Amino acid sequence: MINNLKNFIQNIFKIFGFKIIGIKKLVSHNSFDALHKFILKEYFEKKKDPIIFDVGANDGDSVIRFKKIFPKSRIYSFEPNDEILKNFDTNIKAENVIKNNVAVGSATEKRKFYFYNSHRISSFYPVVDGSKYQRLKVKDKKDFYTKDINVITLDEYCEKNHINNIDILKIDTQGSEAEVLAGAKQLLKDQSIKIIDLEYILGIAHNNANSLYDIENALNNYNYKLIAIESSGNIVSFSRYQTNLMYVRKDIYNKIKLMHEVDTDLKY
Numbered sequence: 001m002i003n004n005l006k007n008f009i010q011n012i013f014k015i016f017g018f019k020i021i022g023i024k025k026l027v028s029h030n031s032f033d034a035l036h037k038f039i040l041k042e043y044f045e046k047k048k049d050p051i052i053f054d055v056g057a058n059d060g061d062s063v064i065r066f067k068k069i070f071p072k073s074r075i076y077s078f079e080p081n082d083e084i085l086k087n088f089d090t091n092i093k094a095e096n097v098i099k100n101n102v103a104v105g106s107a108t109e110k111r112k113f114y115f116y117n118s119h120r121i122s123s124f125y126p127v128v129d130g131s132k133y134q135r136l137k138v139k140d141k142k143d144f145y146t147k148d149i150n151v152i153t154l155d156e157y158c159e160k161n162h163i164n165n166i167d168i169l170k171i172d173t174q175g176s177e178a179e180v181l182a183g184a185k186q187l188l189k190d191q192s193i194k195i196i197d198l199e200y201i202l203g204i205a206h207n208n209a210n211s212l213y214d215i216e217n218a219l220n221n222y223n224y225k226l227i228a229i230e231s232s233g234n235i236v237s238f239s240r241y242q243t244n245l246m247y248v249r250k251d252i253y254n255k256i257k258l259m260h261e262v263d264t265d266l267k268y
Contacts, residue, residue, distance in 0.1 A: 057085075104157075
């Protein structure tokens, strides 16, 4: 009865050119939170204390989000903006969060970084002149400044800290996501990362930023498969369009295939 009513309402909206999309955190609604929980619970013995790497932690929104899903998780946060990191202790009241005031990339080096007043667009790459991203500025202040910062690789960090497994790797680095992956070649080769979430900006944002090809090339070489794209869109109607991608390692992808072959009924 309820399903029939839902279908009826959906059909009415379709007549007028609209579509209803669920917002509950369900796998069927393409919620990444629900996908994380489903994969780790169903395929990894109901894991409740995952190791999470948050690359491009910014002001800690992702830490708060992950702690709501996995309260016992151990989170390694990486953020080159030391001013933002100062807010962590004030804003984030959570245990097992390890802060790292460095950037993550393809090599251990010093590299110029563009710090924008709107810190969410700070990047290794400058923002395109005239773009809507560039308009995210603070009144009467210089738009950005540059500074040489320390860059590390995930391979090096994990080896140094004796970390052999990453359950979720989240990357939001405003255009250098493929470079983060390039610095994790050994982890990817060893299949030591289960789930990879990364932001991808299709919009008119940063000059010379990594492309989707760069990301796909980095991950396909190690048999990681794209299983979800969070939201659709286009840059014609929205020049700041961006979305999130989810990749999983080969054994998880094979289990998802098997699940469909036997017609498993999802309850998420």
